[in-house]
Amino acid sequence: MGSPETTRSIGLLATGGTIAVAPPTTGNQDHVGVAALTPPAPDLPERIEVVPRDVLGRSSRKLTVDDLWTLATAVDEEIAAGRDGVVITHGTDTLEETAYALALLVEPRVPVVITGAMRSPHHSGPDGPANVRAALVAAADPSLAPYGPVVVFQDEVHVARLVTKMHSARVAAFASPAAGPVGFVAEDEVELLLGPAPGTDRLPRSNPPTARIGLVHAATGVDGSAADALTSDPGTVDGVVVAALGAGHVSPSLGAALVRLARAGTPVVVTSRCPDGALLRETYSGGGSEMDLRRSGLHFASTLSAPKARLRLLFGLSAGIPLDELFPTRRPVRG
Numbered sequence: 278m279g280s281p282e283t284t285r286s287i288g289l290l291a292t293g294g295t296i297a298v299a300p301p302t303t304g305n306q307d308h309v310g311v312a313a314l315t316p317p318a319p320d321l322p323e324r325i326e327v328v329p330r331d332v333l334g335r336s337s338r339k340l341t342v343d344d345l346w347t348l349a350t351a352v353d354e355e356i357a358a359g360r361d362g363v364v365i366t367h368g369t370d371t372l373e374e375t376a377y378a379l380a381l382l383v384e385p386r387v388p389v390v391i392t393g394a395m396r397s398p399h400h401s402g403p404d405g406p407a408n409v410r411a412a413l414v415a416a417a418d419p420s421l422a423p424y425g426p427v428v429v430f431q432d433e434v435h436v437a438r439l440v441t442k443m444h445s446a447r448v449a450a451f452a453s454p455a456a457g458p459v460g461f462v463a464e465d466e467v468e469l470l471l472g473p474a475p476g477t478d479r480l481p482r483s484n485p486p487t488a489r490i491g492l493v494h495a496a497t498g499v500d501g502s503a504a505d506a507l508t509s510d511p512g513t514v515d516g517v518v519v520a521a522l523g524a525g526h527v528s529p530s531l532g533a534a535l536v537r538l539a540r541a542g543t544p545v546v547v548t549s550r551c552p553d554g555a556l557l558r559e560t561y562s563g564g565g566s567e568m569d570l571r572r573s574g575l576h577f578a579s580t581l582s583a584p585k586a587r588l589r590l591l592f593g594l595s596a597g598i599p600l601d602e603l604f605p606t607r608r609p610v611r612g
């Protein structure tokens with residue numbers, strides 16, 4: 278790894294998404310390859326060279342967890358080949374999940390940066406080129422490595438655990454509601470605002486993903502049938518994640534169904550459908566409350582969103598990691 282004065286070699290890995298999409302046709306939309314996303318040498322930020330590579334070429338809605346494993350392997354290969362940083366271009370719809378999957382799977386020895394675009398190359402004012410440039414600048418800054426994979430979008434730097442797509446169409450689509458961006462890019466330099474969080478999300482990288490994890494979204498009137506449907510055939514799912522109401526609540530009927538599942542040995546992990554805030558421990562009691570669910574053996578996923586907790590459970594169970602290690606309980610609920 279060179280000093281900031283030496284040229285830094287950045288792997289640019291393309292996976293598809295709006296940043297690379299061709300104009301719509303009647304069938305599937307094509308994606309241009311990484312060559313079209315690589316800025317020509319005269320347009321690159323100073324002291325950056327790009328090593329382009331096509332890894333996948335599709336909309337993010339078509340990606341599978343096997344694709345996430347493939348991408349993590351490609352990132353590992355780039356790091357092993359001596360890159361000073363890695364940039365991944367990606368569709369925005371599931372970009373935050375891929376960022377978190379890389380936080381689970383990749384040892385962040387160099388900066389790993391994910392970006393995309395909300396306007397395709399053939400729309401007016403495409404945001405892809407500016408996002409790629411800012412991502413390259415971030416990937417070339419070694420001080421970003423300890424943050425794990427980050428999302429750089431609209432010149433903001435967001436950590437994988439907290440970032441989420443907040444807007445379906447605007448170019449300023451991403452935010453980290455719990456803390457804000459950890460930094461920003463201006464004039465081809467990274468300005469950091471917050472330090473890296475203690476600890477790591479990383480899991481041992483042993484087995485490719487095999488576990489199937491169901492997702493239940495709590496809402497008014499959503500009862501136990503939502504969980505029962507997922508598990509009606511034995512062996513359909515290996516675990517369930519719940520996007521619960523508020524600080525970790527579900528309807529009493531859904532709560533009872535989830536408790537039945539947990540008692541029968543299916544891992545059940547509770548998250549909140551709120552984009553910000555903690556899951557409570559001992560404030561509310563009664564059927565479907567956080568006290569009821571915690572005491573009944575359900576696990577709680579701290580500040581992770583439901584889609585990210587699902588990936589943690591999926592990769593963690595596939596690697597044979599005990600549930601208590603994946604989602605540790607700080608202290609038991611009293612009483």
Ligand SMILES: NC(=O)C[C@H](N)C(=O)O
Nearest residue numbers: 294295336337368369370
């Ligand atoms: N802005 C985008 O990239 C959205 C696109 N549908 C995708 O996720 O692939």
